[in-house]
Amino acid sequence: MKLVRKVAALLSVSAAAVAVGYAVTARPKTTEDSSLPPATSTADVTRGTVTQTVQISGTLGYDGAYQVIHHGQPGTLTGTPAPGTTIGRGGVLYAVANVPARLLLGGVPAYRDFADGMADGPDIRELERNLVALGLDPSRQITVDDHFTAATKAAIRRWQASWGWPADRRTGRLGQGEVVFLPAAVRVTGFQTALGGTVAPDSPVLTATSTNKVVTAAVGTDRQALLHVDDAVSVTLPGADAVTGKVMKIGRVAAAPGAGAGPDDGAVSNPGPATVMVTIAVTLPVGGPDLDQTPVQVGITTATHPDVLLVPISALLARPGGGYQVRLSDGAYLQVEPGLFDETAGLVEVTGAGLIAGRRVEVPAS
Structure with a gap:
């Protein structure tokens, strides 16, 4: 049951929409022929390494004051x-x-x-x-x-x-x-x-x-154990490819979470966990803009599984009675068990009888 909840939370809205479309006829639209099935394409089942990451917000700036x-x-x-x-x-x-x-x-x-x-x-x-x-x-x-x-x-x-x-x-x-x-x-x-x-x-x-470029990020104490000094992380700037960063410092003093008042009765909303500040060294490509106090996304690797079968996340379909399945290019359905999700690459680890690398699965048409 925990796995089903986790997978359901990670699936994108588009994947869920396609799953419903496969199970029943889409609700009619005024500009479309309701008799037409959802447009699909196909993608290979591949074998490789899947890396699961947690994304947190950070700020690109300079170290020290x-x-x-x-x-x-x-x-x-x-x-x-x-x-x-x-x-x-x-x-x-x-x-x-x-x-x-x-x-x-x-x-x-x-x-x-x-x-x-x-x-x-x-x-x-x-x-x-x-x-x-x-x-x-x-x-x-x-x-x-x-x-x-x-x-x-x-x-x-x-x-x-x-x-x-x-x-x-x-x-x-x-x-x-x-x-x-x-x-x-x-x-x-x-x-x-x-x-x-x-x-x-x-x-x-x-x-x-x-003059040292760094990213600072407030990490919840519930995720603090995911990071260690010298760990490699990915840093993504707006409109640019991700670069590799390295954890320099992890704060030892936790900051209490902020609390806000409810809209009507003044009740305090759930502020979430306390946070510690993490400092990440990063080297930007030569010739790029001199950015300061720029919002970035930091990807923290939480797990890696090598040599596993991978399909696009959007290939996962809800299975009648619970669980998940994929539809092969020949129209057959195969029950699968999802493993790690790599949301950056849009891939998910899967296991299932009859599923091998090289077979093709249906995905929403791009």
Whole structure:
């Protein structure tokens, strides 16, 4: 009985309509001859692999959220990149009084000046790692550690020369606010201060995300067990073919479901299960549009059966007395037992006496 209910829920409306049409004459229509049988075609019974998936809604965006705080001198905001601009290592995030704040990669915030005689610290290690990555230590004189050395100063001077600064400004010193450490390259999303506005110390200047495309989806706790970190899923964008994604993170804190009031008596409707947020890494085809906050569908594989007989879902017909059958191209009916449904491909696994690959079954005409 459970199987019958499951199959009935999965069958498409068109398949059900055709099943009724096979059993009795269609209700007459004013523009059609009621004596005509429903139009049909045929399709092969095939052998292959069926994959059953669950579809959930998600949103395509970018991973991470950053707020950049200004730690330099107060002044007028004189330079900003356009929203959507990607800033990599060494790039300019913004400028105050024509003094650029450049991005370096690291997890420790820049909290002091970099100069001769400064105390050792992990921020120096981060700076030196970036100077080497930017190719500013061609003779490999820097030892990446917590100590500011003459080699560190020389690399900073090379960097300042690359900015077009004259020799007298290439001091080998970086004032606080001239560099900003963030974990990765960023994509600018907006500014807290308009160009020409005043920026005070310790005030937010811009917001950004990482450059990594991800899909976020709220998955009911009743389906949480279907997913694991590193699982492959399919992601379908509007008007595009599905691409493969990989589960990055599964939230550990469940959000309570929303509740709504009934239309008449104020009763609370059934809000469904609590949800956890799932983050999925995805790579889009090169040359596609720069999409953000775009609704997508995520397909989660729940079961796979290899080497089984497959027919189109629309070939399933209700059988008098219960169960399902297919009609062969020669007009004979065969009782079948449905297995897994692949609604994406429109196929269903079937077993039944006398059913073999290569036989043809009737389906609605397209």
